[in-house]
Amino acid sequence: MRKENHDFLNKCNGIGKIIPGIGSLAGFVILALILGMQSLNAQPLRLSPEPGIKTFSYEESTLQTDIPVELAIISSMKDRDTTISQDTLSAPFPKETEVKLLPDRISFMEKFLWGQNGFLRRVHIAAPLTPESRKSELELRRTMLTTHMIGGITTLGLMIAASYFGQKIIDGHRNFRDAHQALVSATIASYSLTGLLAILSPPPLIRRDEESTITIHKTLAWVHFAGMVITPILGNTIGGRRHFNISKAHVHQISAYITTAVFASAIIVITF
């Protein structure tokens, strides 16, 4: 009985010696794992040879896409949920910013034509609103606005030419009437096409509530549009070669000059 007790005590003593050993080993393994995990965040300090200059660096691989060696070891040792997310070890970047496909401020015409359920989408002229279709629309917008700019400069040239021949008529050269009429017709056609390119273009990506050169450009557009309606009407009241009314011609002339000046200002203002 005593011998059995003695053997049992010896066994217990042996286990008692083994357990702290296993415990110590486990402790060191845990410590090694903790150190390994922390080394993913820690940056080794390097002192440059120049006095007073400290250089801190770390491997780029821990920041980007390569799995750090320590993490790979942990992952291979334990294929569990305890593996650390790489995001928490590197950059804190949230998800990509979501870009709104249509601006918050959208004009009536833009909404009617290019809105999410706009007319052009309903009749299948424009594709449904997706990031890809919106990119195509922005390219179309750029083409339309570039053409609008070229059209504006062309229209200004035609306006100046029409004004020149109009001045000649007032100065007594009545034979320039046909040339003036032709240039006026060309000006009206060019002006209308130029304006439509801007009005019908797809909306931009961003539109804020602000005062800018574009605000002035659009305000001036209302003024020269009024001038483009009034000036030809006034021109029609002047009368033919036999009943040429010079006072009405001067009113028409002033209206035309103001319209041309405002139109030129609308072009110049967008360069600021």
Add this chain to the structure above:
Amino acid sequence: MGLIKYSFIMAAFIINISVFAQTKRFEADKKQSEITYKLVHPLHEIEAVSKDASVWVDLDEANKIIQRAFVQIPVTSFNSGNSNRDSHAMEVVDAITYPDVRFTSTKIVRNGDSLNIAGNLTFHGVTKPVNIAASEVWSQDKLKVDGRFDISLTAFKIDRPSLLGIPVKDDLKFTFQQVFSLK
């Protein structure tokens, strides 16, 4: 003997945690921070400001050392005061496909109050190394970092926007001021 080993392990563990705690991540206060780009056209200069940049730094507060820096800026957040111009800029940088500019530092060299921050800038889907000249001012509860850097538009495969047929210059100049509350 076992107790001593355990005590040693626990002490090492606690020391280790305290060392780890030295590095702390801070995010810049957007109300006090901004980043600006400047674009030069023969007719005029354009400046656009973003007050929506997310900037993080890993700081060793005890030694007042910036260890790492991360930046993410939504490209649509830049405001030049002319949304039509900004919308045009969004077209040339393809903001729908690449909505953010990102920067991750790889090396920070400190010389007095000056910093040379090297890192990778991802813009328009292209990643290039950049060097940022910066300065830091530490106060009791704030860290202020100012800096500047230039990039080439063509290097990031961006078609230079043009006005009246004249393209802008290739250099895009960035300046920034970031304020971190250390409370």
